[in-house]
Amino acid sequence: MIKILITYLFIFATLSVRAEDGHKLWLRNSNPKPVNAVCTNSSPMLTIAIQELQQGWQGEANALVSLKIIHNKDIFRDGFKMTKNKIQANTEVGILYGVYELLRRQQTGEEIKEAIVNSSYERRILNHWDNIDGSIERGYAGLSIFWKKGKDSLVVTEKDKVLWKEYARANASIGINGAVLNNVNASPLMLSKAYLERVKSIAEVLRPYGIKTYLSVKFSSPSLMGGLKTSDPLSPEVIKWWNDKTREIYGLIPDFGGFLVKASSEGQPGPQDYGRTHADGANMLADALQPYGGIVMWRAFVYSATDKDRAKQAFLEFKPLDGQFRDNVIIQVKNGPVDFQPREPFSPLFGAMKKTTVMPELQITQEYLGQSTHLVFLSTMWEEFLKSDTYQEGAGSTIARCTDGSIFPQKYSAIAGVANIGLDMNWCGHPFAQSNWYAFGRLAWNNQLTSDQIADEWIKLTFHQSALNANQPRFSEDWKMNFLKPVSKMMLQSREAAVNYMMPLGFHHLFSATEHYGPGPWWAPKGMRKDWTPPYYHKADSAGVGFDRTKTGSNAVSQYHEPLLSQLNDVRTCPEIYLLWFHHLPWDYKMKSGKTLWDEIGAHYDNGVKQVREFQKVWDKVQPYVDNERFVQVQEKLHQQSENAQIWKDACLQYFQKFSRKPFPIDIQGPVNDLDELIKEDLGKH
Numbered sequence: 001m002i003k004i005l006i007t008y009l010f011i012f013a014t015l016s017v018r019a020e021d022g023h024k025l026w027l028r029n030s031n032p033k034p035v036n037a038v039c040t041n042s043s044p045m046l047t048i049a050i051q052e053l054q055q056g057w058q059g060e061a062n063a064l065v066s067l068k069i070i071h072n073k074d075i076f077r078d079g080f081k082m083t084k085n086k087i088q089a090n091t092e093v094g095i096l097y098g099v100y101e102l103l104r105r106q107q108t109g110e111e112i113k114e115a116i117v118n119s120s121y122e123r124r125i126l127n128h129w130d131n132i133d134g135s136i137e138r139g140y141a142g143l144s145i146f147w148k149k150g151k152d153s154l155v156v157t158e159k160d161k162v163l164w165k166e167y168a169r170a171n172a173s174i175g176i177n178g179a180v181l182n183n184v185n186a187s188p189l190m191l192s193k194a195y196l197e198r199v200k201s202i203a204e205v206l207r208p209y210g211i212k213t214y215l216s217v218k219f220s221s222p223s224l225m226g227g228l229k230t231s232d233p234l235s236p237e238v239i240k241w242w243n244d245k246t247r248e249i250y251g252l253i254p255d256f257g258g259f260l261v262k263a264s265s266e267g268q269p270g271p272q273d274y275g276r277t278h279a280d281g282a283n284m285l286a287d288a289l290q291p292y293g294g295i296v297m298w299r300a301f302v303y304s305a306t307d308k309d310r311a312k313q314a315f316l317e318f319k320p321l322d323g324q325f326r327d328n329v330i331i332q333v334k335n336g337p338v339d340f341q342p343r344e345p346f347s348p349l350f351g352a353m354k355k356t357t358v359m360p361e362l363q364i365t366q367e368y369l370g371q372s373t374h375l376v377f378l379s380t381m382w383e384e385f386l387k388s389d390t391y392q393e394g395a396g397s398t399i400a401r402c403t404d405g406s407i408f409p410q411k412y413s414a415i416a417g418v419a420n421i422g423l424d425m426n427w428c429g430h431p432f433a434q435s436n437w438y439a440f441g442r443l444a445w446n447n448q449l450t451s452d453q454i455a456d457e458w459i460k461l462t463f464h465q466s467a468l469n470a471n472q473p474r475f476s477e478d479w480k481m482n483f484l485k486p487v488s489k490m491m492l493q494s495r496e497a498a499v500n501y502m503m504p505l506g507f508h509h510l511f512s513a514t515e516h517y518g519p520g521p522w523w524a525p526k527g528m529r530k531d532w533t534p535p536y537y538h539k540a541d542s543a544g545v546g547f548d549r550t551k552t553g554s555n556a557v558s559q560y561h562e563p564l565l566s567q568l569n570d571v572r573t574c575p576e577i578y579l580l581w582f583h584h585l586p587w588d589y590k591m592k593s594g595k596t597l598w599d600e601i602g603a604h605y606d607n608g609v610k611q612v613r614e615f616q617k618v619w620d621k622v623q624p625y626v627d628n629e630r631f632v633q634v635q636e637k638l639h640q641q642s643e644n645a646q647i648w649k650d651a652c653l654q655y656f657q658k659f660s661r662k663p664f665p666i667d668i669q670g671p672v673n674d675l676d677e678l679i680k681e682d683l684g685k686h
């Protein structure tokens with residue numbers, strides 16, 4: 001009888017691993033306990049804070065929890081003070097963040113001790129590259145949650161509002177407090193009355209969750225929309241146009257955050273079209289926004305052919321302008337000097353602009369990292385970046401410290417991530433891509449967090465299955481050992497695996513075509529800008545491979561501060577992860593492992609493929625712990641990733657072999673795909 005009961009319970013437990021469409025993200029709030037939450041003040045935001053406590057409380061049943069607005073000078077901005085049953089903050093949003101932190105700690109089993117928790121960055125912003133027709137540039141999770149096509153495209157429905165609210169809640173739960181609603185390649189129509197009305201509706205839903213709304217603007221809007229003859233930033237009529245437009249925006253959205261601008265970049269108009277500088281353009285907009293407390297985020301993603309090395313161009317254009325920007329201008333700089341590659345050294349602008357606020361731009365959407373097919377946890381990449389030492393103000397001048405206000409006096413501090421969110425039921429396409437949205441928020445809140453902590457939190461919140469009864473521990477030893485541990489390990493290795501099978505040892509931009517998905521080290525159509533083609537970056541020839549950016553090459557190294565400059569310049573001290581980024585080396589160059597460069601390249605590609613196969617095994621083994629829907633989805637995607645990794649390896653090694661003229665390294669598996677076939681099929685255009 002007992003045996004039957006145990007069997008029955010086991011079956012029940014297995015069935016209780018329910019199907020999950022992933023829509024709830026990391027906010028699963030199962031089986032809350034009753035709680036008595038009281039607050040000194042009342043407002044829509046504080047009502048949300050109380051509701052969240054009621055929906056997610058895992059502490060002592062019927063506990064009394066007090067939420068209180070106070071004045072404490074050790075709490076900055078939207079920080080808070082927390083104990084097991086008390087949250088105090090100087091602001092309402094601080095209370096909300098305190099509630100989310102308390103609940104997260106309860107739900108993950110993390111210790112809750114009295115602490116003041118302050119954020120690293122004041123502005124923690126998602127940049128949506130959403131077009132007003134509903135498509136998304138580099139979006140891999142369906143259409144836009146904000147914009148749509150068709151005659152009813154501007155009608156705000158209840159369904160829209162529900163989705164925006166879910167979106168706002170997810171962001172607030174990880175501390176994100178800003179959203180740029182449209183693509184940096186902005187349509188001028190964005191600033192038209194009809195679209196601004198929709199922005200107002202979105203802002204109203206986001207506001208109670210502490211999220212400010214921002215817009216990307218097209219620099220030539222005064223001519224394109226306003227019918228002016230020019231968009232010259234020094235022209236009085238242009239200045240007036242922007243002042244009027246800004247006033248109109250604040251009339252609709254009083255807490256509007258400001259503008260994001262891609263100017264004089266990739267064909268977008270900018271101040272240089274009128275013989276003006278980036279500072280002239282940015283300052284003109286900054287002046288329009290200043291009376292309302294708005295900011296301008298001006299992107300440094302520029303690479304007009306002012307130098308033979310694209311990696312140098314942003315620094316060459318922006319560094320001389322240091323000190324010329326208004327204090328409400330923030331220069332938004334991509335983490336690397338080229339473009340969100342699987343691995344880049346940091347952009348030398350970080351730490352070098354000492355009199356200008358600089359904010360990192362990270363890419364959450366995996367444009368160059370397998371899009372929504374590959375499992376790649378980006379937290380380790382961002383951690384590597386934030387911890388990189390610029391040496392600009394002595395050792396320890398990490399990017400984190402150079403950008404969060406610890407080193408340079410600056411009015412604002414900010415960080416942005418290009419969102420990976422779309423209308424897909426699970427928001428991000430790949431169930432594990434949600435972890436990148438989560439990781440961005442957590443690192444923006446606390447830029448000292450480690451990726452293993454973030455992975456641990458995310459897995460617990462996302463895959464936790466309700467205990468069968470209240471007396472069972474929230475996470476069993478079995479679950480921790482056989483699910484949490486292997487899955488976390490897989491996530492932590494996943495970015496390095498992608499680097500290995502795509503572009504190890506400092507290789508970059510080896511993509512086929514402009515889709516940026518599959519391999520194409522050969523890809524160089526006639527007439528194409530050279531710096532959009534892989535051969536420009538790898539420079540393979542019979543003598544060797546790699547981009548010489550040393551003092552005797554393009555001299556990009558000189559943009560870094562000593563002692564880093566000399567370290568990168570010298571092939572003996574340059575970290576091998578950046579070797580071919582900075583050096584052109586012979587195929588039989590001796591690596592630290594004792595292998596030749598050619599053999600080492602082969603070993604990395606081979607290892608990348610093996611790592612993904614290992615991930616497949618890990619995932620297969622955790623099946624009993626995951627609902628079927630997400631299990632199958634991830635299993636299928638890993639299968640594709642594994643095939644893709646093999647293709648990357650076969651394509652790159654066979655292509656480079658034409659130059660190295662060396663045999664396939666003997667200790668790695670030989671190619672299984674034919675190079676000519678791969679070129680013909682072109683995975684890039686998947």
Ligand code: GCV
Nearest residue numbers: 129137138184185262301339
């Ligand atoms: C929004 C890369 C991407 C473009 C993107 C651009 C940018 O070039 O491929 O799609 O455009 O970066 O960041 O502005």
